[in-house]
Amino acid sequence: MSETAALITPTDDSRSRQRAPLNPREKSRRRREARGAWTLLGPSLIILGVMVGYPAVLMVIQSFTDYTVKNKVQGTLPDFIGLENYIDLFTQSDFPAVLMRSLGLMVVLTVLNLTFGILVAVLMTRLSKAWRIVVSVGLLLAWAMPPLTATVVWGWIFDTQYGVVNWLLNTVTGTSDWTNHSWLLNPWSFYLVLTIIIVWQSVPFVAFTTYAGLGQVPGEVLEAASLDGATGWQRFRLIVFPYLRSILTVVLVLQIIWNLRIFTQVYALQSRGGLASETNVLGTYLFRQGVGEFGATAAIGVVMVILLLALSWGYVRTTLKEEEL
Template sequence: MTTISAARPSWEERERRRRRRDAISSWTLLTPSILLIGLMSGYPLVTMIWQSFTDYQVRHKIQGTLPDFVWFENYLDVITDDQFVAVLLRTLGLMVVTTAGIMIGGVLVALLMTKLRTGMRLLVSVGLLLAWAIPPLTASIIWGFIFDTQYGVVNWALNEITQSNAFHNHPWLLSPLSFLMIITLIVVWGGIPFVAFTSYAALGQIPRETIEAAEIDGAGGWRRWWGVIFPAVRPVLGGLLILQIIWNMKLFTQVYALQSRGGIASETNVLPVYLFRQGIGEFGATSAIGMLFVLIMLAISWYNIRMLLKEDES
């Protein structure tokens, strides 16, 4: 009896073997994806890091010569550039405004959809899908026509409302403030559907009995939101917030398209467009700007992810 029990593996040993097999199977399945991601993302990242410490230009590529290491000179030039600081502040400000508009608007639309009848809810869903399906470039062109100086619907409507010609040939895109307002309108209009659909799905997971119990206890709409609804959907909203911050920091198509219709680039650039417009062939300087952009994105994303993890642990 002692010999049989000694030959048979203990429960702890069987559990260790099972975990080892699961780990080997998991890494075997993940290895092709990790290698593919490393090849597609790792190589460009390493190349950008190396170029950011050099004076690499297009002439080096043409002549086949190696660039010189300048170490942190590119970074110092970028950080001390007043234009870069202005672009960074403009990008952060635009990100905050558009993210707030998208999150608030999306959640409000989702709450509205929970109160609508089936027919109206279907109609609202179709409208959201149409807004979401339009590509950013197409949407920017359409909104550019709406605010066009000569043929824009907005100028015509304002003239009709005021019964004057005060808005005849009004250049909305030439003013940096109105340009950024139009960009905010385009981005919020295109971003609300995703938040609305995701929030609506999250709201549908809250037990109806919980909300009815709060109503019976006399909780008003605001108290039901903060006491019952918001805690239940907070993880979903946190994930949406992280995505919207990342996406709105990377705005390019809308800004570049409207700039081509009359916007002043030097006064309306955001970081992605500023990076694109920097000296063509100045690979070292542009790589430094790209690395600073990556570090800013990582810092913002890391902070939000840490906050979400703390909420999950609590």
């Protein structure tokens, strides 16, 4: 078997012999194509370098200095302090607790968004055309609403005095125990409200993306599997999921990044009565910490970038492998 594989698999020498040397005309054509490609990519690369590359490099440099607003006002250069900002970040601040809180919230939000989004997409395939349009419009309205507006609306729903939720709970229980009950003072109920807001706005993206991917699954294969006695879960796991794997991978990575970078909803709820010290996530912590302490805040930004790159590296590696095949 190994001898057969050796005969079939070309060696490096055989590959090199199979490559015919390029003639001058072919070399010239390839050089022109390369110059044309770089000419087309040039403006985009310049914009990326100015808008992304320069700020990123500057942030990394500032994270190793004691750059403050005093240096900016006086026009003086900051001192190089090495890893002191990073050491203080993990030993003399609330950053480790905020980081763990953000990661836990990210996991919960990602699981809920994917679960409900996939369920809604599968449900849309079973609905009639009229009901599918109604559901699509409802999803679009939730998705199109700006995050700040959605947070304000849900904030009124859970309002202490005029909230619909408190009134409904009093009506159901027949008591007044929920009168003037604050949902934002307690960190757990704060995150409950936050989770409802974010899931409500994130499910439409997952649902629409998954629903588009479901159109690629051949109906004949699903029908044949159903006739063979496969259950709904078996059809989804063995037939539907392989077709959706690449799509769901992209959605998963995007959800991880977006849920780790949430800011607007958390900040708006904190402004309505939440305790910032107990409900901060990475975005709000970076915004509230060290006003004018540019070196310390740059260190927080570098850690966030490294974390996001680490979480998305698996997807990037998988994509590169698929392109090589």
